[in-house]
Amino acid sequence: MFAAYAARIDRDQPLTGLELGQRPEPEAPPGWTVVHVKAASLNHHDLWSLRGVGLGEEALPMILGCDAAGVDEYGNDVVVHSVIGQTGHGVGPTEPRSILTERYQGTFAERVAVPAWNVLPKPKELSYEEAACLPTAWLTAYRMLFTNADVRPGQSVLVQGAGGGVATAAIVLGAAAGLRVFATSRDAAKRERAVELGAEGAYEPGARLPHRVDAVIETVGAATWSHSVKSLKPGGTLVISGATSGPNPPAAELNRIFFLELKVVGSTMGSKEELADLLSFCAARGVRPVIDSVLPLDRAREGFEKMAGGDLFGKVVLTV
Numbered sequence: 001m002f003a004a005y006a007a008r009i010d011r012d013q014p015l016t017g018l019e020l021g022q023r024p025e026p027e028a029p030p031g032w033t034v035v036h037v038k039a040a041s042l043n044h045h046d047l048w049s050l051r052g053v054g055l056g057e058e059a060l061p062m063i064l065g066c067d068a069a070g071v072d073e074y075g076n077d078v079v080v081h082s083v084i085g086q087t088g089h090g091v092g093p094t095e096p097r098s099i100l101t102e103r104y105q106g107t108f109a110e111r112v113a114v115p116a117w118n119v120l121p122k123p124k125e126l127s128y129e130e131a132a133c134l135p136t137a138w139l140t141a142y143r144m145l146f147t148n149a150d151v152r153p154g155q156s157v158l159v160q161g162a163g164g165g166v167a168t169a170a171i172v173l174g175a176a177a178g179l180r181v182f183a184t185s186r187d188a189a190k191r192e193r194a195v196e197l198g199a200e201g202a203y204e205p206g207a208r209l210p211h212r213v214d215a216v217i218e219t220v221g222a223a224t225w226s227h228s229v230k231s232l233k234p235g236g237t238l239v240i241s242g243a244t245s246g247p248n249p250p251a252a253e254l255n256r257i258f259f260l261e262l263k264v265v266g267s268t269m270g271s272k273e274e275l276a277d278l279l280s281f282c283a284a285r286g287v288r289p290v291i292d293s294v295l296p297l298d299r300a301r302e303g304f305e306k307m308a309g310g311d312l313f314g315k316v317v318l319t320v
Contacts, residue, residue: 001022001023001024001025001109001110001111002020002021002022002023002109002110002297002298003020003021003022003023003063003108003109003110003297004018004019004020004063004064004065004108004109004297004300004301004318005018005019005020005021005023005061005062005063005064005108005109006018006019006049006050006055006060006061006062006064007019007060007061008060009050009051009052009055009057009060010050010051011051011052014047014050014051014308015050015301015304015305015308017050018050018064018300018301018304019061020297020298020300020301023061023063023105023109025111026105026109026111026112026113027113028113029090031089031090031115031116031117032090032113032114032115032116033072033073033113033114033115033116033119034072034073034111034112034113035068035070035071035072035073035078035080035111035112035113035114035119036070036071036072036110036111036320037068037069037070037107037109037110037111037112037320038068038069038070038071038128038132038319038320039068039069039070039127039128039129039131039132039294039317039318039319039320040065040067040068040069040107040108040132040297040317040318040320041067041132041133041136041137041315041316041317041318042065042303042304042307042315042316042317042318043066043067043136043137043165044164044165044242044244044307045066045099045101045136046064046065046066046101046108046304046307047304047307047308049062049064049101049102050064054098054099054102055101055102059103062101062105062106063101063105063106063107063108063109063112064101064106064108065100065101065106065107065108065109065112065318066082066099066100066101066106066107066135066136067080067082067107067132067133067134067135067136068080068107068112068132068135069122069126069128069129069131069132070112070128070320072119076121077121077122077124077128078119078120078121078122079119079120079121079122079131079132079134079135079275079279080100080107080112080114080118080119080120080135081118081119081120081135081272081275082099082100082107082118082135082136082269083097083098083099083100083118083269083270083271083272084097084098084099084100084103084104084114084115084118085097085098085103087117089115089116089117089118090114090115090116090117090118091115099136099269100112100114108297108300108318109297109320110297110320117272118272120272120275120276120279122279123279123280123282123283124283125282125283126279126282126283126288128319129291129294129317129319130282130288130289130291131279132317133165133289133291133314133315133317134275134278134279134282134289135275136165136269137164137165137166137168137169137315138165138166138169138173138278138289139269139270139274139275139278140166140169140241140267140268140269140270141166141167141169141170141173141217142169142173142270142274142277142278142281143267143269143270143271143274144166144170144217144239144241144267145157145170145173145174145177145179145215145217145239146177147267147270147274148237148239148265148267149214149215149217149237149239149265150237151174151179151214151215153177153178153179154178154179154180155179155180155214155215156179156180156181156182156211156213156214156215157170157174157179157180157181157182157213157214157215157216157217158182158183158184158209158213158215158216158217158228158231159171159174159181159182159183159184159194159199159216159217160183160184160205160216160217160218160219160220160224160227160228161184161185161219161220161224161244162183162184162185162190162191162193162194162199162202162313163185163187163190163193163194163310163312163313163314164219164244165314165315166217166219166241166242167183167217167219168197168290168313168314168315169289169290170217171183171194171197171198171199172197172198172287172289172290173281173287174198175197175198175199176198176281176285176287180200180213181198181199181200182199182200182201182202182203182209182210182213183195183199183201183202183203184202184203184204184205184206184207184224184227185202185204185205186204186205189313190202190313191203191204193313197290205220205223205224205227206224206227209231212231212232212233212236213231213232213233213236214232214233214236214237215232215236215237215238215239216228216229216231216232216236216237216238216239217239218238218239218240218241218242219240219241219242219243219244220242220243220244220245221240221242221243221244221245221246221247221249222243222245222246222247222248222249222250223245223246223249224245225249225251225252225253226249226250226251226253229253229256229257229262230253230256232260232262233260234260234261234262235260235261235262235263236260236262236263237262237263237264237265238262238263238264238265239265239266239267240264240265240266240267241266241267241268289314289315290313290314290315291314291315291316291317292306292312292313292314292315292316293306293312293316293317294316294317294318294319295316295317295318295319296318296319296320297318297319297320299318300318303316303318
């Protein structure tokens, strides 16, 4: 079957390790099922895999891709939850949690094998392309907002780095849930788009907000950390799920954190139950993922280049 896969690890030039071509058909051990992929979306996780983060040389070649929507072996429209080993379903009871492609072949292929427990029904209201955007970036944003930040309608949230997959999802989901959303971006066009998607205001990184917020959604890391901490109300919550600009901010702002009793919460992906709630929320409220572009699988390299260059707003989707 045709697939996009990591053939080599290159930390400095990750795209040199990306190849497109034929790979073996997936095998489904007991408790697993094969999904015929209709659409899959790119995540920064795929670029990190090509750099060797979470993926060792011994596991190569590895088909990339965490997210997918497609058709199961019984003809049902489904969405794949990409966290494997979370509960022991389909894997050994002591196997640690991992994201698809860290241990098992991924979704950038015509077919993918996953534990049957990891398959959820696709709502009829969502297209394959839309549903394929949800299991990683959108699920991460959903958990950050509603589980770890625990914000309520009417409260305010700052989303750093508008344009990225998680940040875009947080803007759309927050606005749909009745939050007052503020966003930042270095790019004027991305700030304008953030407002179109429901942000009350969008600003350059580091700019003073109209007022301090109840929570910050942080995926940028070092470049925005100080601004994130300074933007919080006393007792506010900073939720972080990534550090695309680096993990070591020049100032940790520890005095502000303890004096104002701020909460710093790490967040990674989300549960199957949260993904089911997210799918239901999108179907019921008319919320749709923001898609930057849709490409056939054989043009996957274009999608990777677009994501690596930061020249996107929303998700890149590959169709099979």
